[in-house]
Amino acid sequence: xxxxxxxxxxxxxxxxxxxxxxxxxxxxxxxxxxxxxxxxxxxxxxxxxxxxxxxxxxxxxxxxxxxxxxxxxxxxxxxxxxxxxxxxxxxxxxxxxxxxxxxxxxxxxxxxxxxxxxxxxxxxxxxxxxxxxxxxxxxxxxxxxxxxxxxx
Amino acid sequence: xxxxxxxxxxxxxxxxxxxxxxxxxxxxxxxxxxxxxxxxxxxxxxxxxxxxxxxxxxxxxxxxxxxxxxxxxxxxxxxxxxxxxxxxxxxxxxxxxxxxxxxxxxxxxxxxxxxxxxxxxxxxxxxxxxxxxxxxxxxxxxxxxxxxxxxx
DNA sequence: ATGTATGCAAATGATTTGCACACTC
DNA sequence: GAGTGTGCAAATCATTTGCATACAT
Numbered sequence: 001x002x003x004x005x006x007x008x009x010x011x012x013x014x015x016x017x018x019x020x021x022x023x024x025x026x027x028x029x030x031x032x033x034x035x036x037x038x039x040x041x042x043x044x045x046x047x048x049x050x051x052x053x054x055x056x057x058x059x060x061x062x063x064x065x066x067x068x069x070x071x072x073x074x075x076x077x078x079x080x081x082x083x084x085x086x087x088x089x090x091x092x093x094x095x096x097x098x099x100x101x102x103x104x105x106x107x108x109x110x111x112x113x114x115x116x117x118x119x120x121x122x123x124x125x126x127x128x129x130x131x132x133x134x135x136x137x138x139x140x141x142x143x144x145x146x147x148x149x150x151x152x
Numbered sequence: 153x154x155x156x157x158x159x160x161x162x163x164x165x166x167x168x169x170x171x172x173x174x175x176x177x178x179x180x181x182x183x184x185x186x187x188x189x190x191x192x193x194x195x196x197x198x199x200x201x202x203x204x205x206x207x208x209x210x211x212x213x214x215x216x217x218x219x220x221x222x223x224x225x226x227x228x229x230x231x232x233x234x235x236x237x238x239x240x241x242x243x244x245x246x247x248x249x250x251x252x253x254x255x256x257x258x259x260x261x262x263x264x265x266x267x268x269x270x271x272x273x274x275x276x277x278x279x280x281x282x283x284x285x286x287x288x289x290x291x292x293x294x295x296x297x298x299x300x301x302x303x304x
Numbered sequence: 305a306t307g308t309a310t311g312c313a314a315a316t317g318a319t320t321t322g323c324a325c326a327c328t329c
Numbered sequence: 330g331a332g333t334g335t336g337c338a339a340a341t342c343a344t345t346t347g348c349a350t351a352c353a354t
Contacts, residue, residue: 023328023333044319059336064319082232082287084343085318100281111278115267123290126263129252131292135234138275140283175308175353196344211311216344236318237343 009036009075009090016073030056031066035076041087041108079135081108098136104145161188161227161242168225182208183218187228193239193260231287233260250288256297 013032014024034050035042042050048063058066067088070076076088082101100109113136123131165184166176186202187194194202200215210218219240222228228240234253252261265288275283 062335080234080236084236100275109278111274115270118267122263123252126252126261128295129292130298131290133291135289138283138286140281143280146282214310
C-alpha cells in the first residue's frame with residue numbers, strides 16, 4: 001500500500017501537529033526537510049551539524065525535541081545502536097529492514113529481512129508472546145574491511 | 153562441546169587473569185560469584201545493589217570494571233537494551249539466544265533461534281558482508297500482559 | 305617490593321529539562 | 330493575546346577515568 005499521492009511528509013507532520021495542538025514552526029519545517037534529505041541513520045548530533053552547515057542554526061535541545069516529534073508523527077523511526085547512541089531514519093512505507101554493522105569502519109547497511117514472519121512465529125511459540133516489533137543488528141565486517149584485514 | 157568437568161567459572165577467570173598479568177582479588181571473586189548466582193540480565197546497578205545487599209560493599213567503578221573483565225574472560229556477554237542500559241548475562245556453553253522484551257512489564261525472555269544461520273546467509277548475500285555476531289530483540293506483549301490488556 | 309586493584313570523586317557523553325523570551329495560531 | 334516553541338544553561342543518567350591508597354603476587 002503506497003502513500004496517497006498528495007500527502008507529503010510535511011503534510012503528515014502538519015496534520016499530526018494540528019491534531020495534538022502543536023505548531024508548525026520554521027525550525028520544525030527545516031529540521032524535517034533536512035532530516036528527510038539526509039536519509040539514513042542520523043544521530044541528533046549529525047542532524048544538528050547538518051543544520052548548522054546548511055545555515056540554519058538551532059539548539060541541540062530543539063533537534064532532540066524535533067526528532068521525537070518526527071517519531072510521534074510517524075515520519076521517523078529510532079533505533080539505539082550498540083554504541084549507545086540513538087539514530088533516526090525516515091519511516092517509509094517500505095518493508096521493515098534490519099541492519100548490518102561493520103565493526104571495523106562503523107558503516108551501517110540495511111537489509112530487508114524475509115525471515116521476519118518466521119522470527120515472530122518463534123516468539124509466539126514461546127509461551128504465547130505477542131510480537132509487535134523487533135530490532136536486529138548483525139555485526140561483522142563489510143567487504144572492504146575484510147579485504148583490508150586480509151591484506152595486513 | 154561441553155566445558156571440561158573440572159573447569160569451574162572461577163578457574164576460567166583465574167586463568168584469564170593469570171594470562172594477562174592481572175590479579176584475582178576478593179572483589180573479583182565475590183562479584184563473579186554473585187553475578188553467576190543471579191543469573192540473567194543484570195545491569196551494573198543491579199549487581200551493585202546485590203553486592204551491597206549481600207554485605208559486600210564495592211564501588212560502582214569496581215562493578216563496571218569487574219563486568220568488563222568477566223566479558224573479557226568469556227564468562228559474561230553484554231547487550232545494550234533499548235533503554236540504553238547495558239545488561240550482562242552469564243555466557244554459557246549454549247547456543248546463542250535472542251531476547252523477547254515485553255513492552256508492558258519489561259520482562260525479558262530468552263529464546264533459542266534456529267534461524268541464525270539463515271540470517272547470516274542473508275548478511276553474506278548483501279555484498280559479501282561477513283557476519284560474526286548479532287543482536288535480536290523482539291518487542292511485544294508477554295502472555296500475562298496480553299491477558300491484562302484484553303481484560304481492561 | 306612491584307605493580308595492579310580499588311574507592312572516591314570528578315569527568316564524560318548523550319540526552320533531558322527549567323525558565324525567560326519569541327513566535328504561531 | 331494566549332499558549333506553544335526555542336535557546337540557553339544547568340540537570341540527569343549511565344558509564345568512565347585520574348589519582349592516592351590498599352592488596353596480590
